[in-house]
Amino acid sequence: MKKMLLIYIVIISIFMIYVFRYYSQQSEVNAWDSRGLQGDIAENYVMVTFQSGLEYWKSCLKGFEDGAEKLGVSVEYRGATQYDVQEQMTVLEQIIAKKPAGIALSAIDPAALTPMIDKAVAAGIPVVLFDADAPGSRAYSFLGTNxxxxxxxxxxxxxxxxxxxxxxxxxxxxxxxxxxxxxxxxxxxxxxxxxxxxxxxxxxxxxxxxxxxxxxxxxxxxxxxxxxxxxxxxxxxxxxxxxxxxxxxxxxxxxxxxxxxxxxxxxxxxxxxxxxxxQGTWNMGYWSLQYLFHLHHGLTVPAPTSAGEVSPLPVRVDTGISVVTRENVADYYAK
Amino acid sequence: MKKMLLIYIVIISIFMIYVFRYYSQQSEVNAWDSRGLQGDIAENYVMVTFQSGLEYWKSCLKGFEDGAEKLGVSVEYRGATQYDVQEQMTVLEQIIAKKPAGIALSAIDPAALTPMIDKAVAAGIPVVLFDADAPGSRAYSFLGTNxxxxxxxxxxxxxxxxxxxxxxxxxxxxxxxxxxxxxxxxxxxxxxxxxxxxxxxxxxxxxxxxxxxxxxxxxxxxxxxxxxxxxxxxxxxxxxxxxxxxxxxxxxxxxxxxxxxxxxxxxxxxxxxxxxxxQGTWNMGYWSLQYLFHLHHGLTVPAPTSAGEVSPLPVRVDTGISVVTRENVADYYAK
Known part of the structure; x- marks a missing residue:
């Protein structure tokens, strides 16, 4: 009787271990197969604007956040509170020092900001520009309205x-x-x-x-x-x-x-x-995040080079215009 | 003694069930968290060209395939074998009849193909154009060289x-x-x-x-x-x-x-x-696939409308130019 019980214990234990291993293996396979396009929550992407309280940026940031949610990464919103070049430069300098996974910048003044953008890119931090361009800089892409x-x-x-x-x-x-x-x-x-x-x-x-x-x-x-x-x-x-x-x-x-x-x-x-x-403000934010993600993960073809003569990403993106009338106006109130 | 063993069995079983449930729950949570941006292998995206054997398309197709691999979806490559408008129209008609998840088309002749593109879009099939545009059509985007x-x-x-x-x-x-x-x-x-x-x-x-x-x-x-x-x-x-x-x-x-x-x-x-x-041929293919995926999954803001006055995606994308010299020529031989 005692022996029988021991055998039962062993059989049940083996069966349980088998079931457990089967499921745990399957979960590993699934995790690999179902990974899709996905980053790490520790990756931090930063959006930088000026007059950062403006209603206009809300939809840009929403696109940026939606992109981050889809890809499982983190975002941060920063900016000059005023229309102030010095303030934006100070904010940008602080961000670069923290080595984020990428920066999406709306440039208040191309000439003043280009050296700082180039410094970030040289330090290996991906930068894209949205809404307001800095054409001479080494930023990888500009996304905005034509x-x-x-x-x-x-x-x-x-x-x-x-x-x-x-x-x-x-x-x-x-x-x-x-x-x-x-x-x-x-x-x-x-x-x-x-x-x-x-x-x-x-x-x-x-x-x-x-x-x-x-x-x-x-x-x-x-x-x-x-x-x-x-x-x-x-x-x-x-x-x-x-x-x-x-x-x-x-x-x-x-x-x-x-x-x-x-x-x-x-x-x-x-x-x-x-x-x-x-304006295609959601698109500006969403595709900025996507581009930065692709640069950070080395998914572009060609890869960026230090000489800078290659285009790892689309260089200029017209984010389009949508006509808002009484029929679709409800979709455009900030949520 | 017999009682003791029974108690052991019960304790071990309860413990095993607990361990098993803990892991199986965690695997569910992971599966949800780690889904990222991902589709279904049954989704079929089609790239359509003309003179389909040309070396030029190889890199476009590679970008399209790389995008599909990342997102876990399927692709198909079709096209007119010759520089022949009628042939491309016939191929396109066959593809539309199969209701794919999306079509990326390089349009041999804008005027001849516009009615067919518009028909596909009206039937709910996302269409984007790459390399050769059809400016008057209802395709959602054009990706090509400036x-x-x-x-x-x-x-x-x-x-x-x-x-x-x-x-x-x-x-x-x-x-x-x-x-x-x-x-x-x-x-x-x-x-x-x-x-x-x-x-x-x-x-x-x-x-x-x-x-x-x-x-x-x-x-x-x-x-x-x-x-x-x-x-x-x-x-x-x-x-x-x-x-x-x-x-x-x-x-x-x-x-x-x-x-x-x-x-x-x-x-x-x-x-x-x-x-x-x-030319940014890999970018043309890769971002075409991404755009079609976003349309197919309803991930765009704004959503497309039947009136067609909105821009769910960037409307015009300059895929950029890379300078190839002796230093980086090895990267450009077709793989």
Missing amino acids: NYNAGVTAAEKMAQLTSREGQVAIITLPGMQNHDERTKGFEDTVHERYPAMKVVKVADGKGDARVSRHEVEKLLKAYPDLAGIFVTEATGGTGVGEAAKAVPRSNPLKIISFDTNKGTLDMIGDGTISATMA | NYNAGVTAAEKMAQLTSREGQVAIITLPGMQNHDERTKGFEDTVHERYPAMKVVKVADGKGDARVSRHEVEKLLKAYPDLAGIFVTEATGGTGVGEAAKAVPRSNPLKIISFDTNKGTLDMIGDGTISATMA
Whole structure:
């Protein structure tokens, strides 16, 4: 009887060990097979901006975080709190000293930041730029909006809203390169593709709601049949919206604005603004993280070289424009 | 004694069950945590080219395959065997009928293929374009070389090789857009940045080794001090190399070619050609696969809409240029 029990113990133990080993082996195989594209939670990727509290960056950071979550790595958000070159340089220096797995930077000033970017790359820290480029630097990639194409998209939307005819105007910030490009893309498209439309005026809204509102009032006096206005930045956009609200017309003015701050989205919701051009901010953050991850893990072809004459990654990425209207405005409120 | 043994059995069994459950639970947690970015081997992504046997596509396909391996999905390579629009359309139609997870297409003819691309997208099959675009189509993205920038890079390399002085010439295919862009990028850069250099001639090599060789012979008679030649395509490039070999000089002609076929690489190895411009073909394939994967799995922000006014992915990607010289030529032979 005693012997029998001992045998039982041995048999049960062996069976248990067998079951245990079987499952533990299977789990190893699964872990290998199912690894996919994945990093380590100890890898730290840093996003660096300026005026770091701006609503605009939220969606960039969301993309960066979403990328990190998918790949199982960590992120950190840093930046100059003000529009201040020195402050951004100090922040960047602190980050480089900690040797992170990668840095995604929106460069406040290309000339001032290039030496620091090059120093980071020379130290083996991958750097990509998003939204604001530093073209002469050794950063591996730039991801941002092609502003000319954004103007083209705005013109196409305006043509659709105005049934391809009538006078339209632009309110912009003349002399600022990104705004000049948006203006030119809009003007060229109207001129080349829509013969029954005409850009009658390009006015300076100074990036200010009151100035932009006043410009619209002048425009509506000079061109009472004005069919639409494209305003190349958001603060002026809400001013244009207020002007249109104050002067109701039987055939409402079609307003196309830029970016997706809350004021703009609210005016799309109530029909004051017909559409706004949303930049691919989530894409900027998400693909920046992906690129840095690929550099950190040596997954690029070709591999980076110290001579720097190779392109391990796409060098310039147009993150695109999405048209926001009443139909999809709910998707654009910050979550 | 009997009781004691029973108690032992129970204790051991409980302990074993505990150990087993602990590990099996942990393995579940791991499986979830360690999933990373990963698909299913049943997902089939298709790359479609024309003249599908060309050496040029090998590296594109390698990038596509490497992406699939990382993400745990399957790929298929298809294409028109000839430079034949009808054949590519037939192949594409067969592929669409099988509803793959995504299609990466190099479009032989934008106008002819756009309706078919749009049909695939309307049927919910993600399509991206690489190397050759179809700009009016509903494909989500184009990944390819910015040929103007390729010409800029070639000019920078030429300036370095010639110590920034002397006469240089270009052998190209005038009238073909990508070659005209390479030529313009080279000319503009020399003109704007290198006052002691001059582009003395832009000759037509007709994409042919013999014609290109003959053009070089004429050039060397007209400009005996010619310091360098940039040839915008590979077949002519080897012709230029042969011409230079036949006329040895104390100060050898600096030749910069384009692409990385075997003949070009061999001439870089023996010093006949100084450098060649390698397109980011691996990047075209790798990031095409990534983009299709993200569309298939609904990982993009914003999500695609039927109206098509949004950009779920970067819309235009410059996959970059790498300079191949004797130092890194070994990396470019097809593996």
